[in-house]
Amino acid sequence: MADRITVDSRPYPWPWHGAFDPSRLALLVAVDGERGLPDEATDACLVTVTRAVRDIGVTIVELPDVTGRTVLPHALVDLSVTRPHFSGFTGTDLDSVLRRRMVTDLLIVGFPFELGADCTMRQANDRGYECLVITDCCTGMSPDTLSGAIASIQMSGGIFGAVADSGAILELLRRRRSPARPTTTRTRSRQ
């Protein structure tokens, strides 16, 4: 079921078409071996958001690289697509897997973000997928490269999509559950 509500994201309310719809949404979790594994707090944040969106029908897709290193608890993963390269679309069936499920909108996180997740987001965007990066569920190769990567997404009206923190996602889910209540925008930022 599609709801005419959007995430409190930057630089525009996501998704662009105005309807957050779990049935056309997937969460992509890209893990690049040991290059940027999450600390406990980031891991807890990721699990909280994953559980919450999975509960309303979002498809959870983990994208390990050839090392096979994963981050999500196995029970939360609907699909696993191994990436021979950085992009989730190169040399994989990710695109047809998503299409078969009629997924058009993607929540994206990465460990670290700048590698597999960023490559995947760029190729997803080129194919017309609508992407949102959950910033506090990502790690970075370094503070400045992660911050630069997140900033780049927001340029030119959202050149690759939009960004938001987990608080904004969880807040949307609360609004979805209680549509009669007035909308209060309380974004819990972990930064």
Next chain:
Amino acid sequence: MTIQIAAEPYAWPFDGTIVPERTALICIDWQTDFCGPGGYVDAMGYDLSLTRAGIEPTRKVLEVVRSIPGMHVVHTREGHKPDLSDCPPNKLWRSRRIGAGIGDSGPCGRILIRGEAGWDIIPELYPIADEPIIDKPSKGAFSTTDIDLVLRNRGITHLIFTGITTDVCVHTIMREANDLGYECLLLKDCTGATDYGNYKAAVHMITMQGGVFGAVADSAAALEALALLVQVRA
């Protein structure tokens, strides 16, 4: 004699000397829309001096590359069909929302539309005969065009990047090429972004963890190596 370009984090290319026949200078999106007055980037209110900064260093490198027998030059150009049938709806919506709608009329014609004045490559870096131009409806090139076929046909395996913008089209194409096994080098003064901090981060990122997408050098180092190639081939 091993001729390499002094680059970070390793002397480029990884596999020894530069072989002109398998190397292309790739010039990404040097279009009026991205660095000229009245184009798409200008319409969004960004500082054009950032995306223009790389024009002259690129022109110098291009001139030398053109004098090396066997070395290739390939250009990319971003734009859409006049009927916008190849423009993803979200891309169109975002561009309109910030007042630089793809296909909208502007001082240089319709923004990012094939055939319009603003869409074409700037005169300083304009392609000459035998330099393929890859037209793309996207930020990357390998998913949506015949660029891989063109490069393979010519036996090109090594790519030296110039172009705009660093963090968007240049990075996307470099990442794609690297994924497919091309050996890539970015010339950091032959590129620029809509924000200087984002440019710096994009350049720095490439050099991390042993060179995740390839290597980075400045044009002076490239010109030094190319001059040796000119001598050797003379």
